[in-house]
Amino acid sequence: MATTPATSPVEAPKPAPKTNRIGLQVLDYRGGKTTLCAGCGHNAISERIIDAFYEMGVQPERVMKLSGIGCSSKTPAYFISRSHSFNSVHGRMPSVATGALLANSTMKALGVSGDGDTASIGMGQFVHLMRRNVPLIYIIEDNGVYGLTKGQFSATADIGSKLKTGVINDLPPIDTCSLAIQLGATFVGRSFSGDKKQLLAMLKAAIAHNGTVVLDVISPCVTFNDHEGSTRSYKYMQEHEEAISEVGFVPHFQEIDVEYDPGTTINVEMHDGSHLRLRKLHEDFDPTNRVAAISALINAHAKDEVLTGIFYVDTKKPSFTEMLNLVDEPLGTLPQERVRPGKAILDEVMQRLM
Numbered sequence: 001m002a003t004t005p006a007t008s009p010v011e012a013p014k015p016a017p018k019t020n021r022i023g024l025q026v027l028d029y030r031g032g033k034t035t036l037c038a039g040c041g042h043n044a045i046s047e048r049i050i051d052a053f054y055e056m057g058v059q060p061e062r063v064m065k066l067s068g069i070g071c072s073s074k075t076p077a078y079f080i081s082r083s084h085s086f087n088s089v090h091g092r093m094p095s096v097a098t099g100a101l102l103a104n105s106t107m108k109a110l111g112v113s114g115d116g117d118t119a120s121i122g123m124g125q126f127v128h129l130m131r132r133n134v135p136l137i138y139i140i141e142d143n144g145v146y147g148l149t150k151g152q153f154s155a156t157a158d159i160g161s162k163l164k165t166g167v168i169n170d171l172p173p174i175d176t177c178s179l180a181i182q183l184g185a186t187f188v189g190r191s192f193s194g195d196k197k198q199l200l201a202m203l204k205a206a207i208a209h210n211g212t213v214v215l216d217v218i219s220p221c222v223t224f225n226d227h228e229g230s231t232r233s234y235k236y237m238q239e240h241e242e243a244i245s246e247v248g249f250v251p252h253f254q255e256i257d258v259e260y261d262p263g264t265t266i267n268v269e270m271h272d273g274s275h276l277r278l279r280k281l282h283e284d285f286d287p288t289n290r291v292a293a294i295s296a297l298i299n300a301h302a303k304d305e306v307l308t309g310i311f312y313v314d315t316k317k318p319s320f321t322e323m324l325n326l327v328d329e330p331l332g333t334l335p336q337e338r339v340r341p342g343k344a345i346l347d348e349v350m351q352r353l354m
Helices: 041-055 069-078 093-103 114-120 123-132 176-183 195-207 234-240 290-302 343-353
Strands: 063-068 085-089 108-114 137-142 187-194 213-218 242-243 244-248 263-268 277-279 306-313
Touching: 041 069, 041 137, 041 195, 041 213, 063 093, 069 085, 069 108, 069 137, 093 108, 093 123, 093 137, 108 114, 108 123, 114 123, 114 137, 114 176, 123 176, 137 195, 176 187, 176 213, 176 290, 176 306, 187 195, 195 213, 195 244, 195 306, 234 242, 244 306, 277 306, 290 306
Parallel strands: 063 085, 063 108, 108 137, 137 213, 187 213, 242 306
Antiparallel strands: 187 306, 244 277, 263 277
8 A cells, every 4th residue: 555755844934033233143243252250240241232232233343342451351352253352451441542543533442441450550541531532432340359369459449348358448439430520521320230221221322422431330240249248249239229310222223202201301312313311210310410420429429329320421522533633534544645744844844943
């Protein structure tokens, strides 16, 4: 008796992988495998950076990543592997970033630093980066300790914070957010590596900003600073975090269809047409008032609160590259006749000096 051969079931076609507005998958924004401790807050920040650049549709090859030395400064290896990257000397990332941006202002620059790399050996460079308003996203992965040298207190550690060894910190902390606002940064905020929604919205807004962005992200060190008595632990942040605003962000390429509650929501238009939406949780919060922002940080610190959210934003101040009237093309691509003065011009300069 003849039998009909069995037919294999037809497999349903696999859905096409999800892509962003420039046709790339989220895998195109990933980097190498992390070598940091399991549970390190820095890894969570790297994941949010991947999400932010993917969702904003930034071409990976148009990104430059810069860092100094420290656990935090290793993290650029863990995201956007197709971008350009430079790991500089300890504390010297700001000057390298400034030079790179002056040479090619068409790039989107992301600097990753730590509380030691910024607030100790790199403080002098940090100060001058702020006053120049260099168009750079500057992320401080802040865990309050020096993770690579066995967990000593960093300059951002709070008075009264305790090490695993029982040592109590008796020196006042440097608040990098207050300092950045005072010195001239035009986008300043603080977040917590465990707050995915807030950090992602802030990073997306930072990508749309044209000027110096400082994001101080509390990032617990699970090895040296996540114990009882630490003010940089997951538990302490969960118990003491005080959000100054709820942050929402609408990119310029998405339809803006939002209802605003009068008197409770602030809408800030960014340089590229994107909209930063801040719903006020503190009734007197005004993110465009520098003095009020610094006062809010000082008052919160006195009450042992860790304020998070966007403290200050200024979309009107020109960036450093705009102030220098640089051409749009990368300087390294310009022909000699555009960058080398002719004899007549040099003779005129010499005459002025005589």
